Amino acid sequence: MAVYSTHTDQELVTLLQSGDERAFDQLFRKFYPALCYFAKRYVPAQELAEEVVQDVMVKLWQRHVDFESFNSLKAFLYISIKNGCLDSAISEKRKLNRDNNWYQQQEQLEADVEEYIIQTEVLMEISQAIAMLPDQCRNIMKMSYEQGMSGKQIAEAMQITVSTVNNQKARGILLLRKILSYKGMATLMIIVNSKMFE
Numbered sequence: 748m749a750v751y752s753t754h755t756d757q758e759l760v761t762l763l764q765s766g767d768e769r770a771f772d773q774l775f776r777k778f779y780p781a782l783c784y785f786a787k788r789y790v791p792a793q794e795l796a797e798e799v800v801q802d803v804m805v806k807l808w809q810r811h812v813d814f815e816s817f818n819s820l821k822a823f824l825y826i827s828i829k830n831g832c833l834d835s836a837i838s839e840k841r842k843l844n845r846d847n848n849w850y851q852q853q854e855q856l857e858a859d860v861e862e863y864i865i866q867t868e869v870l871m872e873i874s875q876a877i878a879m880l881p882d883q884c885r886n887i888m889k890m891s892y893e894q895g896m897s898g899k900q901i902a903e904a905m906q907i908t909v910s911t912v913n914n915q916k917a918r919g920i921l922l923l924r925k926i927l928s929y930k931g932m933a934t935l936m937i938i939v940n941s942k943m944f945e
Contacts, residue, residue: 756817763811763820771808774820776878779804780893781871782828788863789832799831825864876926880919887912888919 754762754773762770779800786796803824807814814820877888883905890896890904891912898916902909 760814760817760820764814766811771811774807775804777875778824778871780874781867782824784870785825785863785867786828786832789829790835795835796832799828799835803827803831825867872927873923876923877919879926880922884915884919884922887915888923891916 754770759770759774763774782800782803783793783796786799787793790796790799806827807820807824810823814823874893877885877892879885880888886905887901890901891898896904898909898912901912905912
């Protein structure tokens with residue numbers, strides 16, 4: 748099983764404010780996958796989304812003394828990533844000289860930002876639950892859920908059978924159900940089940 752911090756979110760922010768690098772690392776691990784998902788809503792390329800998220804996390808560390816609450820930290824991350832993505836997208840638009848349809852797409856993205864934040868928060872909870880699974884099961888679930896790999900692709904990457912992949916995914920879903928139920932989030936299993944077997 749992966750070992751995770753026993754600190755609350757607010758305790759991590761307080762530690763971060765004092766310059767604790769381990770607290771920053773914990774927050775980075777907590778937010779990174781979900782924030783990449785959030786950024787992908789604004790920019791087409793995964794690499795660009797990851798670059799924006801990494802830049803924002805660097806800014807978070809540079810400004811670590813500014814954050815007194817977990818909510819202010821989250822607001823900073825979401826706003827900075829949205830703005831960073833839009834800046835990158837505008838830059839790309841200028842390079843490619845796209846038509847007015849591009850601006851309409853950006854306006855729609857702006858209107859949907861609250862929905863994207865909610866989706867990102869849900870994905871963050873699921874990612875944290877996946878991180879608590881046993882090693883092989885965790886790796887398979889991450890490949891399937893976070894990277895969108897098929898059973899065959901996972902089997903080839905891990906040099907195991909597709910049957911083993913399917914068995915581990917089924918085991919992972921059972922374990923996730925227990926973890927999320929314990930956290931009062933059993934309804935998230937609807938999302939997990941739909942994502943795992945797409």
